[in-house]
Amino acid sequence: MYATKQPSLRIKQADLKCKNGCGYFGNADWDGYCSKCYRNQMEKERQKKSKQSQQGDHSKATSFSKFEEKKRQQSDKKTKYFLPVFRKTSSLKETGRPEKYIDIRQMNPDADKLLAEFISAYGEWGEAVRKDFLKCVQSFTSKIIHELDLKSVEELADIAQNYYQLYNNRLNNNAVYQSVTPEVRDKLLDFFERYSMVSLYTFLFCPPSTNDEEKDLSIQDRIRKLSWVNAHHLDCCISETSLEVRDLVYTAINDLLGMDSMKAPQEKLACVVRCCRSVVEVLQHCQGGPVSADEFLPALIFIVLKANPARLKSNMLYVTRFCYGARLMQGEAGYYFTNLCCAVSFIENLTAESLNMPQQEFEAYMSGEVTCVSAWESALVACEGMHQLCEHLSLLKGLSERMTAVRDDTQKLKDDMHRLKEEINDKVTSVLERTPLVIQPRKTILPLTMEFLKSLPPLPDKVEGAASDEVDTAPKYYQQNITMNQMGLSNPKPKLQLDITPCVSLPSASEVKPSLSTEFLTVASPAVDKSLDSITPDDNSYLGLSKINYDIDFSDISAENSIIEDLGESRRSPTMSFTPDPFSPMGTGCTIMQSPLVPSAAEMPRAEDPPARKNDFVLPFLEEIEKEGTSEETLLDKVEETPTICLPPPIKPTEYTGFSKQGSKIPSIPCNTGDFSSLNSTPNAGSSKDTN
Amino acid sequence: MASTANGESFNFKVVLLGEGCVGKTSLVLRYVEDKFNAKHISTIQASFLNKKINLDDNRINLAIWDTAGQEKFHALGPIYYRSSNGAVLVYDITDEDSFQKVKCWVKELRKMLGVEISLVIVGNKSDLEKDRHVSLEEAKEYAEKVKALHFQTSAKQNEGVEEMFLALTQKMLDDAKKKTAQEQLLIGQNSQRTVTVVDDEVESTTRSCCGSN
Numbered sequence: 001m002y003a004t005k006q007p008s009l010r011i012k013q014a015d016l017k018c019k020n021g022c023g024y025f026g027n028a029d030w031d032g033y034c035s036k037c038y039r040n041q042m043e044k045e046r047q048k049k050s051k052q053s054q055q056g057d058h059s060k061a062t063s064f065s066k067f068e069e070k071k072r073q074q075s076d077k078k079t080k081y082f083l084p085v086f087r088k089t090s091s092l093k094e095t096g097r098p099e100k101y102i103d104i105r106q107m108n109p110d111a112d113k114l115l116a117e118f119i120s121a122y123g124e125w126g127e128a129v130r131k132d133f134l135k136c137v138q139s140f141t142s143k144i145i146h147e148l149d150l151k152s153v154e155e156l157a158d159i160a161q162n163y164y165q166l167y168n169n170r171l172n173n174n175a176v177y178q179s180v181t182p183e184v185r186d187k188l189l190d191f192f193e194r195y196s197m198v199s200l201y202t203f204l205f206c207p208p209s210t211n212d213e214e215k216d217l218s219i220q221d222r223i224r225k226l227s228w229v230n231a232h233h234l235d236c237c238i239s240e241t242s243l244e245v246r247d248l249v250y251t252a253i254n255d256l257l258g259m260d261s262m263k264a265p266q267e268k269l270a271c272v273v274r275c276c277r278s279v280v281e282v283l284q285h286c287q288g289g290p291v292s293a294d295e296f297l298p299a300l301i302f303i304v305l306k307a308n309p310a311r312l313k314s315n316m317l318y319v320t321r322f323c324y325g326a327r328l329m330q331g332e333a334g335y336y337f338t339n340l341c342c343a344v345s346f347i348e349n350l351t352a353e354s355l356n357m358p359q360q361e362f363e364a365y366m367s368g369e370v371t372c373v374s375a376w377e378s379a380l381v382a383c384e385g386m387h388q389l390c391e392h393l394s395l396l397k398g399l400s401e402r403m404t405a406v407r408d409d410t411q412k413l414k415d416d417m418h419r420l421k422e423e424i425n426d427k428v429t430s431v432l433e434r435t436p437l438v439i440q441p442r443k444t445i446l447p448l449t450m451e452f453l454k455s456l457p458p459l460p461d462k463v464e465g466a467a468s469d470e471v472d473t474a475p476k477y478y479q480q481n482i483t484m485n486q487m488g489l490s491n492p493k494p495k496l497q498l499d500i501t502p503c504v505s506l507p508s509a510s511e512v513k514p515s516l517s518t519e520f521l522t523v524a525s526p527a528v529d530k531s532l533d534s535i536t537p538d539d540n541s542y543l544g545l546s547k548i549n550y551d552i553d554f555s556d557i558s559a560e561n562s563i564i565e566d567l568g569e570s571r572r573s574p575t576m577s578f579t580p581d582p583f584s585p586m587g588t589g590c591t592i593m594q595s596p597l598v599p600s601a602a603e604m605p606r607a608e609d610p611p612a613r614k615n616d617f618v619l620p621f622l623e624e625i626e627k628e629g630t631s632e633e634t635l636l637d638k639v640e641e642t643p644t645i646c647l648p649p650p651i652k653p654t655e656y657t658g659f660s661k662q663g664s665k666i667p668s669i670p671c672n673t674g675d676f677s678s679l680n681s682t683p684n685a686g687s688s689k690d691t692n
Numbered sequence: 693m694a695s696t697a698n699g700e701s702f703n704f705k706v707v708l709l710g711e712g713c714v715g716k717t718s719l720v721l722r723y724v725e726d727k728f729n730a731k732h733i734s735t736i737q738a739s740f741l742n743k744k745i746n747l748d749d750n751r752i753n754l755a756i757w758d759t760a761g762q763e764k765f766h767a768l769g770p771i772y773y774r775s776s777n778g779a780v781l782v783y784d785i786t787d788e789d790s791f792q793k794v795k796c797w798v799k800e801l802r803k804m805l806g807v808e809i810s811l812v813i814v815g816n817k818s819d820l821e822k823d824r825h826v827s828l829e830e831a832k833e834y835a836e837k838v839k840a841l842h843f844q845t846s847a848k849q850n851e852g853v854e855e856m857f858l859a860l861t862q863k864m865l866d867d868a869k870k871k872t873a874q875e876q877l878l879i880g881q882n883s884q885r886t887v888t889v890v891d892d893e894v895e896s897t898t899r900s901c902c903g904s905n
Binding site for chain 2: 025280291296297329330335338346353
């Protein structure tokens with residue numbers, strides 16, 4: 001800023017000194033004077049002017065003609081030129097001021113909002129703090145408004161800085177703030193600045209008495225002329241093609257543009273900080289590692305050039321004037337703001353040399369003879385379509401990724417299904433290999449069972465009828481048959497009969513689906529498999545088989561019992577259906593049909609196919625299983641993993657059998673007690689079976 | 693002005709000046725983060741860093757400002773270094789030009805800020821002793837002449853960095869204490885100053901009233 005009027009890059013000592021030659025440093029904002037000489041100069045002008053105004057109409061006419069020029073000369077404000085015309089006396093003007101003041105207080109909605117914010121944030125510190133704060137703000141704002149017409153902006157800024165300092169001292173020394181913690185004191189000071197500045201914004205931002213607006217326009221024009229400058233010219237490595245970088249650049253530009261919409265100096269400063277942080281991020285993306293000032297400043301210049309923020313100079317001057325100085329020059333905000341000042345200063349003094357290009361080329365660009373085709377420009381402006389294309393490409397990329405994921409998954413699923421199929425096939429074949437002998441006895445027995453059924457008392461008839469009605473019954477029926485066969489193989493015949501009776505009874509109760517299903521679930525659940533497996537390692541395959549079948553049978557029996565009870569008492573059915581649940585972790589919703597499939601079904605997702613199909617399936621499958629005997633090693637492994645789970649299923653059926661027996665004899669038994677008793681009895685029953 | 697002697701805590705602003713590529717950033721990163729290699733550094737920016745230190749029971753907050761070293765940004769120097777308490781002028785011992793640049797900075801700083809700023813001249817990259825182009829004697833002599841401290845450092849090998857900043861802080865602290873002592877002597881004047889401000893206002897109001905008439 002010291003070098004604003006100087007085209008060369010180096011500042012000569014003389015340029016920095018006060019024009020008066022007093023030895024102090026001058027400032028472009030003070031017409032090249034130092035602060036003291038500038039004030040003196042102003043005083044002189046003021047006096048001159050007052051003399052002129054006293055001279056009468058003639059001077060007024062000239063003052064109008066020179067309006068633009070004089071407007072800027074701090075001594076007289078616009079109102080002064082107009083007021084004499086409309087108002088006869090100065091006394092009127094005096095009264096006018098308080099009116100204006102009242103208006104500000106009432107008309108400013110932001111002030112109310114801030115007050116509410118203050119109370120919510122600092123209300124806890126008590127009424128005294130609030131009162132004192134508002135008192136200070138009021139005295140500050142009224143002072144400024146009072147002086148508004150009389151003093152230059154720089155003087156007002158001095159007053160503001162004095163007040164900040166005063167309030168800071170007050171915060172640290174006044175008894176009112178004794179209880180307030182230091183951090184909150186800092187915040188209060190910030191809030192003091194914010195509150196008063198938001199209230200005074202309209203008067204202090206880009207005041208008509210200064211040439212701030214003109215500076216805004218000139219820098220805006222300058223930046224527009226330099227629109228051809230790209231990142232390459234500035235030696236900063238902003239990759240223009242990366243989407244991520246572009247987004248960050250946009251956010252940086254937006255933050256910088258947002259500065260104009262803020263009212264308090266510290267809020268404007270916060271915008272600058274946000275912008276600069278984005279710039280740092282951009283650089284990180286482009287080069288990696290920590291960002292030093294060597295890279296940061298060119299990037300910031302680039303952002304400023306591309307953003308071309310509105311009223312840039314006014315904003316910066318407003319911040320420098322009315323932000324609490326001690327704050328402004330410290331910390332991150334101070335550093336970034338300084339960098340922004342540097343960037344603007346650089347842009348103002350930009351020459352061909354500073355862009356490392358020949359003078360001719362620079363001039364050609366500046367005059368618009370040559371237009372620079374920059375990738376950035378096209379990205380920013382020319383090609384909205386290009387931008388969309390990029391976005392769509394990324395979208396497509398994402399979609400294709402998802403597609404491949406889906407494809408992979410389907411492939412995986414396919415493989416899994418294949419594997420499952422193979423596994424099942426292997427199992428089935430292995431089972432077949434193991435127990436080829438079983439086939440014959442079974443076949444012979446099957447008709448036998450039919451005969452038995454026929455020969456049996458009225459119950460079997462019902463069963464048959466029920467079986468024909470229900471799809472579910474069929475598989476069970478078969479199962480039981482199978483078990484019978486096996487039993488026949490391994491055990492004495494009396495058991496066969498026992499088994500048969502339950503299976504006959506089962507179908508009869510077609511209504512009691514839930515109970516059946518639950519039982520089946522228990523059977524279908526992996527636990528059953530495990531139980532089977534668990535048995536197998538101990539005994540021969542035959543024994544195991546018998547046991548497996550046994551379990552299933554018993555469950556069926558229990559179901560029958562429940563059914564019977566239901567028939568007798570409607571209460572029973574729900575209780576029965578309920579009891580199996582704890583044993584079967586799987587949902588009750590599973591189809592009954594799974595039960596026959598049990599050994600393989602647990603692993604097979606297909607097992608859950610519609611029941612009708614299963615029926616078809618089941619019969620051959622079961623037969624196969626029976627023939628082959630128990631499943632082998634794979635199942636064994638699984639069993640060993642969770643031996644605890646294995647126990648329940650055998651238990652349950654046994655319980656149920658007991659129940660069934662009891663139930664058939666004694667229909668009315670409370671469900672709970674029955675359950676417990678069944679649990680207790682289970683081990684015994686299991687052991688007895690083993691012995692058998 | 694950044695040094696607000698509040699009890700025993702100070703805020704000092706230190707600017708890093710020097711030609712590009714002499715290792716300003718590495719120096720400050722080594723000091724604040726104790727890291728050299730740029731690749732695994734979590735800090736995203738190394739241009740502005742804070743360091744809190746305790747020295748003689750004084751709590752000191754160093755705000756270290758990195759500056760762009762490129763020649764084309766030289767003119768922006770005043771904006772950076774105004775109101776700073778100390779300056780670290782870095783040159784590369786293998787680069788004679790960078791030392792000449794330091795001399796430029798010293799002249800400018802002494803002219804602009806006088807003796808209020810504490811200077812330290814730093815010859816960085818002392819690990820590249822074999823390529824030395826700036827003799828130690830010459831540098832020390834010059835530093836003494838301009839009342840600056842002189843240090844040789846190696847940000848890469850972490851040699852002399854801590855000592856350099858500590859010495860600078862000590863000097864700034866001494867200066868600040870001297871200054872506050874002087875200010876206390878001038879307290880009477882200070883109060884007068886505020887009075888003059890009030891006077892100014894009164895004068896101006898009366899004058900403006902006349903003007904409007």
